[in-house]
Amino acid sequence: MAQVLEFKLPDLGEGLTEAEIVRWLVSVGDVVAVDQPVVEVETAKAMVEVPCPYGGVVTARYGEEGTELPVGAPLLTVAVGASAPAGESTPAAAAPAPDPVADSAPTRPPAQDPAPSREGASGNVLVGYGTGAPVARRRRVRPPVNGARTAPSAVRDGGAAGAPGPVPGPVAVVSPLVRRLAREHGLDLRTLTGSGRDGLILRCDVERAIREGVPASGAQGATAATASTVGTASTVATAPTPAGTPTAATASTTRSGATRVPLRGVRGAVAEKLTRSRHEIPDATCWVDADATELLAARAAMNAAGGPKISLIALFARICTAALARHPELNSTVDTAAREIVLLPEVHLGFAAQTDRGLVVPVVRDAHTCSAESLSAEFARLTEAGRSGALTPRELTGGTFTLNNYGVFGVDGSTPIINHPEAAMLGIGRIAAKPWVHQGELAVRQVVQLSLTFDHRVCDGGTAGGFLRYVADCVEQPAVLLRAL
Structure with a gap:
């Protein structure tokens, strides 16, 4: 029974x-x-x-x-x-x-x-x-x-619903978005070779297969074959509505023509966290311009020596962990119930990443123990996971300090909002050629604006200024960082 x-x-x-x-x-x-x-x-x-x-x-x-x-x-x-x-x-x-x-x-x-x-x-x-x-x-x-x-086991492995034959084994896919993209275009994930770590199939692998016209599987193959296969998934006739676009299921239109989009999922979580940060944290911001010419030269020399490439954000992360060791107040949180500042022993470094689903902040755990090379690899892995929607809850929580590289949007400066319940966030503007006094003479140098927003409950302007000045010194003279190693 x-x-x-x-x-x-x-x-x-x-x-x-x-x-x-x-x-x-x-x-x-x-x-x-x-x-x-x-x-x-x-x-x-x-x-x-x-x-x-x-x-x-x-x-x-x-x-x-x-x-x-x-x-x-x-x-x-x-x-x-x-x-x-x-x-x-x-x-x-x-x-x-x-x-x-x-x-x-x-x-x-x-x-x-x-x-x-x-x-x-x-x-x-x-x-x-x-x-x-x-x-x-x-x-x-x-x-x-x-x-x-x-049983629709073939569906979850990328095949068409009701496709005959058993699934021979697990497919190296962790992202539901990648599975969905393959399913909607009738692609059999078992026929693809992943470009990720350990053969993991990434979104770019599926999009490349769509562009190259890889034979489709199952009943959906005929539909996918009639669609345009040029460009990414968003250009294909059978592609889903891009994330963030109001749809009938997620938005409603008022009689006056205004569209209402519910604050749900990632966007809703971001809205709640930013609102809470503004309500609870008495923040202040200080900023400084720094000559990043020597830092760019040091990075170019590292990458020219061979081996894995080191990203610029990884160098800034390495500088931040060294600065937090000198100014641990900024790697803390405030226990409002106990009226205590809790200094945290580990640096779990978050970084803001823009994705199709909105702004996410993946976290590199124990960043203070990582080299610039390992930080580069982890930033790349988490960024790709964020774009494909494969980040786990653990990879999105637990940060103690955040980097915000808004320079990728072509802007010089900003006043970041602290990622509650952290105590500070460092913002990095674009690096641009500007006139600069170098060794007593006017020269064209690569200049970046750095901004630090901090919780005024955990420290005063002297501590925040000392942290930001140390970061700027390391940017202008990377050899300064060697003292902290």
Whole structure:
């Protein structure tokens, strides 16, 4: 006899209390395997595919795409042990007949017994969530053989829904956006070679395959073949609406013609954090112009010596960690309840990155222990993950100090807003050729404006000025940094 189990939205970590349903990966009546992704949700931190710890037949879904659900709310119910035996001719016996309104209300109360006989459960634990007692081996429920639905495992690996044949093994893809892009253009990810670390398939790999006209797989291949394959995904006729563009599901138009876009997901999280920063932190900003000619020359010499290339942001990060060692007050947070300043022993360095989904701040953990070379590699990895939507909640939280390189937008200066609950942020403007007095003579030099916004509760202007002056000295004379090594 089938046992109906309820799968609730798990705690996705870092204090997240809700998530928005972006796309359902299964329908009512589908057969799902243990730990198969069943829904794609967007939290305030990242896009996540949520696996179901039960194997069986989906009997109900709760919430339409675009709906926000709190942690602990029901996602779906699964009838465990409802698969049809081999040779049975009636696939309808595999599961109860789906109710027409099953997507909005349960057909019957789910079983509440937390642990006793969940043989179809994996026992795997998400963040703050488990399925009860673990089992010795994982039992995968196979689809009924005579005309029953096919479990959509091919969909999550980039193939078309209902594509014949089993998936031979896992595909080196971690980004739901990459999977979606491949699926919408009918690409079989198993035919692609990833350019990322350990063969990881990145968004650029899928876009290149689209441009080169890699043969599509499944039913969607015919549709994709008729679309233009020139340019990136946003130029293809079957591509989704770019992130940030108001759609019918995310925006509403008033009678006067104004468009209202909900503050959700990443944009909503950024809005809340910036508002809280302005309300709670009495900030102040100081800035200085620095001659970056010698720093650029030092970077060129490093990269000319061979080996991995070192980015400019990595050099600024290395300078910042050295400056924070001299001025630890700026690597702190304020405990308002205890009225204490908490000096933090590790430097977890955040950096602002602009993506299609909005502004994100990935965090390089233990940056004070990293070399310029390792910092370059980590910045590159996190930036690519941010653009593909593959950043995890852990990679987006826990920062103690933030770098904001707004110079990439071609602007000279800015007054950054502190990333709450941190105590300071360093802003870096563009490096541009300007007239500068060098060794007593007027010369054309590469000049950058640096700005430091700091929490005036943790230090005064003397400390902030000392920090910023040390950073500027290292920029103008990179040899100064050697004293801190």
